[in-house]
Amino acid sequence: MTVAGDSSCRILLAALLTLVPFASLLPQTGRVEGTVWNSQTLTPVHGARVSLVGTDLFSVTNADGEYVIRGVPVGVHDIRVQAIGFRSVTYANQRVTAGLGMRLIVYLDPTPERGELETFRSTRRVALPPGLGIGGSAGMDGLGGTPNRSIRNAVGFEVFIRYGTRSGLFVLGGVHVSHHGIEQVRDPYGLFAVYLEPRFVALGISPSWAPFLSGRIARAWERTEQPGGRLAASGYSVGGGGGVLLRLIHQVAIEGSVSIGKVTFGDYRFTGDVGWYNCLNGTEPGTPLPESVLQCAGSAGSPLITCYPPFYPAPITAISGDCTPPEIRYPGSGRTATWVRIGLGLNLSFASR
DSSP, rough: OHHHHHHHHHHHHHHHHHHHHHHSSSSEEEEEEEEEEETTTBBBTOOOOOEETTSSSSOOTTTTEEEEEEEHHHHHHHHEEEOOOBOOOEEEEEEOTTOOOEOOOEOBBBBOOOOOOOOOOOHHHHHOOTOOEESSSSSSBBBBOOHHHHHHHHHOOOOOOOOSSSSEEEEEEEETTTTTOOOBBOOTTEEEEEEEEEEEEEEEEEEEGHHHHHSSBBOOOOOBBOOGBBOOOOOOOSSSSSHHHHHHHHOOEETTEEEEEEEOOSSSSESSSSOOOOOOOTTTSSSSTTEEEEEEEEEOOEEEEEEEEESSSSSOOOSSSSOOOOOOOTOOOOOOOOEOOOSOOOOOOOOOO
């Protein structure tokens, strides 16, 4: 081999050795981005989940309906878009290129409401336990139907809903509920919100609570009668937080019978002490409780009480071994914070601003 030929081989070999590590430095991932829209109102869908099928990669749309999924492996993917109150859609064979963004604009169709909704009005005073008083009356306006009438007839209490820009909600659950409740509730104000994790339901009403709930919820729950009188609730989680900030007004639960929660915007004034009731059926204090137990806590002088689902990092133990209403009192405050059992006789609490 000549000197010139040997030199050319060395140059070619050096170039190849340089290109190999350089190629490894090229980006091997891309991104998927875009917006999600309501196909009927042409408004952004907040809280929609955009995910890559078969992977753990996903993004949730912001208030403008925008989303970005980063670190997407190069190649062809199926992209699924889901949102509460809308039909989900899957876009197959979407190609993602290294170092580039693939833009996908999505239009979701709202799901139809189930059953017939009718307007009716009723007024009734609600009986409270000794030591608690209530003034005023509640009405139902704009949202009802057979399931709601069946519920309040079965348990002997009425469901009160004031539906509009200032909403109130009175919800109760008991062992005799056998009909489906409200399946779909859609409104532009985010007035009806359900935060649901396994065995945990909480409600937040009015736009002022939307920041705590990380989105507007369109699906309520399904009520079914099961052996043992357990009230089942089905719904969706909204946001990744572990708790919902609530203002506790009043809640009383009678194990195996009925649970009452009230949301109000000034129509009601409660007197007396407020707190939680539960029945642990002989559970020794300090022992871990089942997953169907909710923890609530607050601070002295504050009307706000934070409720966490059972899988929150804070430990959950029994503080009472009987059916009396256990209490944790804060100095200088008439508020109490205790435990709620969600099982036979679903125990819920609600909020007011």
